[in-house]
Amino acid sequence: MTTRTASARYDGFGREGKGHVATQSGILNETPYAFNTRFGDEPGTNPEELIAAAHASCFTMALSFALAGAGYTDGTLETTAKVTLAQEGGNFTITRSDLELHATVPGISEEQFAELAAGAEANCPVSKLFKAEITLTHHLNA
Template sequence: MITRTASARYEGFGKDGKGHVSSQSGVLSDTNYGFNTRFEDGAGTNPEELIAAAHAACFTMALSFALAREGFSGGTLETKAAVKLDKDGDGFSITRSDLTLSASVPGIDADKFAEIAAGAKANCPVSKLLKAEITLTYTLSE
């Protein structure tokens, strides 16, 4: 089993709060996030952008490996993921992730490519996560 970690800290609450997110690799290191980066054009990141990056990267890698298993090589894959955040009652819901792929795979039949791409979409670990059980453990201090 491989475990990767990230952490977030939020100081203050609501619109006035300021957050920082960091990742195990250090690619994100106290990167700003908050209301202004999620709902406005503030400098920093937001959860939807991070999910989109993860989904695009995961799907593209899964497709790359699936194509290699089928004997294809030497092509390119470029994927954009657009994660949608919609109003949901008093809150919000992430309602979808739209993957847009531009691919160059020499020698592949269109039907075979569609089959392999659909399998990668369904089976990449981030696609599975977006349907997975989520657990929470916590401690509370005053």
């Protein structure tokens, strides 16, 4: 089993607050996120962008391994994930993640490629996460 971690800090609240996110690997370190990075054009990241990166990379890797398992050794896979955040009632909801794949796999049929791609989408861990149980443990500091 592999466990990876990331952390987020938010100083202040609401639109005026400012956050920073960091990952265990250090690739993100004090990377800013806030209302204006999520809904505006201020430099920084946001949860939907990070989810899109995770989904695109996970799916692409899963398909790469499926193709290797089917005997293919050469090619290129490029995936874009578009994660949609929509307002429903008074709340925001991530309503979808649309994957767009461009691939070059010499010698594969359209039918086999479609089957392997569908399997990779259904079985990549991030795709499964969208249906996963989520737990929360909280600690309030006085």
